[in-house]
Amino acid sequence: MSTLPNPAPTVTQANAAFWAATAEGRFQLQRCNECDTVLWFPRRHCPSCWTENVSTFDASGKGVIYSFTVIRKGAMAYKESGPFVVAYVELAEGPRVMTNIVDCDVETVTVGMPVEVVFHDTGQGNALYRFRPSSK
């Protein structure tokens, strides 16, 4: 099992609220109040109807792996990580988000595997949302 670095994301005006919530162990999503679309990635306007009438809610943190790869040799912050998994996780709420799969042998990861969110503190006032295998 590899230990991953926790590089801090680039926080901007547009994503500050999302990242601040991760420090409290909350994975937040936005939903459009006009057309009910769940948004990803965070932004000011709904990408389906382009209105700015969107609200924020705490997501379930549950999902399944849509696709993944085992990166055999990382670079930069991940240079010493050994093989690690990057995946798209399809959240229960719909969006497919890029992330790492952790807390398991990389050789056991499969498409369709149920996963749940965990948070890894970056030390910069936020945490990376990663996912680990779950029982559903």
Added chain:
Amino acid sequence: MSIRGAAYIAGIYEHPGRDLPDLTVWEIHIDVARGALADAGLGMEDVDALFCDGTAGFGVLTLADYFNINPTYVDSTETGGSSYLAHVGHAAAAIAAGKCNVALVTLAGKPKSGWQGPSFTPGPESAFEQVWGMMGAPHSYALAAQRHMYEFGTTSAQLAEIKVAASIHAQYNPNAFLQKVVTVDEVLNSPMVADPLHRLDCCVVTDGGGALVIVSPEIAKKLGKTNAKILGHGEAVKHTNNGRIDLTHTGAVWSGPKAFAEAGVNVKDINYASIYDSFTITVLQTIEDLGFCEKGKGGAFVADGGLVAPFGKLPFNTDGGGLCNNHPSNRGGITKVIEAVRQLRGEAHPAVQVPNPQIALAHGTGGSLGSRHGSVTLILGQEDA
């Protein structure tokens, strides 16, 4: 308005070098520009339209200044490695509209001997994609390959067939970076880079460049040689679709039908295809999406020499493609057009020349299948096509 027959590719040039430590990117740009103009029988003074990607300094301003020309029509469309196919379509439209008569497209880069490439401003998605250790194109394309395997049962051995076919072609190209014919087993036994992509599923990293000259029908006639008539063009951007990315299709599902419709032809009419081959999976998904086979059946299509010239079902990338020959500036679009024109002229290597091809297709995929990419399809033909 259609661009069908409104313009011709009259000049092509691929830099023969693959490792160019002693040339600047700008010197490569001017070398390939002069090469393509000489091939067309034209000179720098004839150019009235200039096209380049977004990596060349300040784009057309930098190149016009360095070339010391005064174009009256310019375009720096940036869709990654497919940019140059977009440039051809845009140049043809501009020529059809009477905006210009001689368009020059150049590409140059040195990812092998010293990267002088672009550093794009991070987009709004970057905070959500750049913290997971995704460091290069193979990682992102691997996500697409993995999902394609899951949905359709595609195998690594089938993907390997694409590299094998490219290597069979590359053995005849004295400039190809990799000239050795490889087997399926050799691909499968090469180191895993990002599952399920092995090292030999990836394109080469080379210095170099290429250029194209697109001209009006009047000028093409005066030049009095075999030129490739531009019959159709389609382009599309495929992106993450508000977090609903679909990893098993490319933008070719949109760009292909537009190009075929404009050209007035269908897949059965294509005698040769240059298919963007940043990775083996790029080819597999593209040939499905262009309609050469049913979706999900690409693995069977490429097996048993389906892509091998001159007599496979779809002779492809007869220069060895990005997988073996050349991927200058980490962008394979311009060489896709160049080899399609060589085929139409009958100038491909005799061992891989398709007999008397009437219609050729070139397709570019720039950016990444794992996030967002630009797809461009061009259809080219003989004068009477």
